[in-house]
Amino acid sequence: LKMEQERLLLLKENQKKERLMELLTNGPPPPIIVFCNGKKGCDVLAKSLDRQGFPTATIHSGKDQATRELAIEGFKSGEKEILVATDIAGRGIIAAFEDEDATAQVPTAAWVAAT
Numbered sequence: 218l219k220m221e222q223e224r225l226l227l228l229k230e231n232q233k234k235e236r237l238m239e240l241l242t243n244g245p246p247p248p249i250i251v252f253c254n255g256k257k258g259c260d261v262l263a264k265s266l267d268r269q270g271f272p273t274a275t276i277h278s279g280k281d282q283a284t285r286e287l288a289i290e291g292f293k294s295g296e297k298e299i300l301v302a303t304d305i306a307g308r309g310i311i312a313a314f315e316d317e318d319a320t321a322q323v324p325t326a327a328w329v330a331a332t
Contacts (some may be wrong), residue, residue, distance in 0.1 A: 241271060243268040247298035254304060272296065277303040 235250065251266075253259045256279040263275040274288035274297035293299040 235281070238269075241266070248292060248295070248300070249298065250300045250302060252304045256303060259301045259303055263299075266299055266301070266312055271299050273299040273301055276302045 225293065251262065253262060256277040259275050263273045266273045274291050276285050276288045280288070288297070292300040296298065306331050
């Protein structure tokens with residue numbers, strides 16, 4: 218499985234959001250995973266992206282198992298184009314795709330250090 222990845226480093230908070238929006242509108246097509254460094258940041262970013270017309274799911278340790286599974290299924294089915302996750306939760310996400318058929322489309326990952 219191959220995953221493209223872009224890391225955003227040493228950017229001011231407003232620059233991170235601007236760069237993410239640029240990636241989402243002009244970058245590679247979905248599915249896309251956006252990693253944040255905190256649960257609240259995940260929730261805030263996901264709501265913002267959803268309001269801007271990007272179907273988004275969220276996964277982090279603050280969500281119960283059933284909610285996390287629904288988020289992954291919505292993302293894998295294409296119902297949700299973007300999955301916003303904490304970097305810790307991200308460790309298990311790729312494993313979910315490795316269980317799929319080898320021809321499955323693996324998400325593009327954009328790292329965002331949201332607060």
